[in-house]
Amino acid sequence: MTKTYAVIGDPIDHSLSPALHNPAFAFLRLDCTYIAYRIPKGELDDGVKDLKKIGIAGFNVTIPHKIDMMRLLDEADEECKTVGATNTVVNTDGHLKGYNTDVDGFLDPIRKRKIDCKGSDVLLIGAGGAARAIVAGFAKEKVRKITVTNRTQERAEEIVRFARRLGLESEYLDLVKAGDTAANFRFIVNATSVGLKGMGCPISTKNITKDSIVYDIVYMPVETPLIQQSKEKRAVIIYGWEMLLAQAMKSFEIWTGVPAPYEAMKLTLLGRF
Numbered sequence: 210m211t212k213t214y215a216v217i218g219d220p221i222d223h224s225l226s227p228a229l230h231n232p233a234f235a236f237l238r239l240d241c242t243y244i245a246y247r248i249p250k251g252e253l254d255d256g257v258k259d260l261k262k263i264g265i266a267g268f269n270v271t272i273p274h275k276i277d278m279m280r281l282l283d284e285a286d287e288e289c290k291t292v293g294a295t296n297t298v299v300n301t302d303g304h305l306k307g308y309n310t311d312v313d314g315f316l317d318p319i320r321k322r323k324i325d326c327k328g329s330d331v332l333l334i335g336a337g338g339a340a341r342a343i344v345a346g347f348a349k350e351k352v353r354k355i356t357v358t359n360r361t362q363e364r365a366e367e368i369v370r371f372a373r374r375l376g377l378e379s380e381y382l383d384l385v386k387a388g389d390t391a392a393n394f395r396f397i398v399n400a401t402s403v404g405l406k407g408m409g410c411p412i413s414t415k416n417i418t419k420d421s422i423v424y425d426i427v428y429m430p431v432e433t434p435l436i437q438q439s440k441e442k443r444a445v446i447i448y449g450w451e452m453l454l455a456q457a458m459k460s461f462e463i464w465t466g467v468p469a470p471y472e473a474m475k476l477t478l479l480g481r482f
């Protein structure tokens with residue numbers, strides 16, 4: 210019988226996940242299909258009940274349900290518990306197990322480049338849901354310190370406390386000062402939505418150097434203003450699409466138990482941009 214997978218969230222119509230998973234299923238001749246399913250905020254319980262009714266095999270979870278979904282899980286892996294959010298769920302006869310593939314999905318492009326994070330200083334711009342997975346990832350890789358800057362100070366301070374709970378040094382930095390101090394950090398990671406659709410740069414890039422590693426998790430467009438400007442400074446660049454692809458591949462492997470077809474998924478993803 211065909212297995213059905215889904216991505217749930219709201220809005221969901223522009224999700225790239227169906228375009229990533231369906232070609233991967235076809236490439237490996239797996240009898241599976243993947244749909245985008247809109248569940249508005251406040252309707253998660255009923256939405257998940259409906260998915261169980263149709264015998265959904267598994268689903269991805271995106272904004273605004275990543276945190277709320279935790280309460281509906283029967284079981285959660287360690288990464289989920291650390292971050293307090295899930296993006297991948299497996300349904301085994303009504304038993305829901307959650308995973309968080311954003312953490313290793315974020316780390317994957319760093320590991321592929323054989324960059325050793327240990328002892329590094331990180332400037333993290335942004336303090337939303339993605340920022341927590343990034344902090345959990347850097348904690349796994351034993352960075353020295355994460356400095357968090359964000360438009361809303363309170364949210365940044367929450368991330369600082371989260372990083373400290375994971376055993377890292379961490380402090381808040383005013384967003385207007387972040388550009389001036391950029392040269393003090395090995396990693397500069399944008400986890401805000403600034404740069405989306407090519408609009409704006411989250412910090413001034415004047416002090417980014419060839420020794421900086423600039424990782425922008427915004428993936429639309431591929432070349433955000435932060436990436437364009439950092440390239441001019443000859444910084445090492447890590448693209449948002451790489452994280453998007455890696456977290457999807459990890460979900461795929463959790464569901465199917467077989468290696469995800471990297472080239473096929475990369476081609477369809479980049480073809481979408």
Ligand SMILES: NC(=O)c1ccc[n+]([C@@H]2O[C@H](COP(=O)([O-])OP(=O)(O)OC[C@H]3O[C@@H](n4cnc5c(N)ncnc54)[C@H](OP(=O)(O)O)[C@@H]3O)[C@@H](O)[C@H]2O)c1
Pocket residue numbers: 272334335336337338339340359360361364400401402403405426427428449450452453454456
């Ligand atoms: N590559 C990937 O696989 C991947 C994975 C997850 C997310 N993302 C992307 O990462 C971005 C953040 O996602 P999220 O889930 O963390 O979202 P979120 O929870 O809504 O957080 C949004 C973040 O962006 C900041 N922000 C929004 N508009 C801003 C503006 N005009 N000026 C300054 N800061 C602004 C927010 O600051 P405040 O706290 O001040 O509101 C907050 O830090 C999105 O663009 C998303 O598409 C990519």
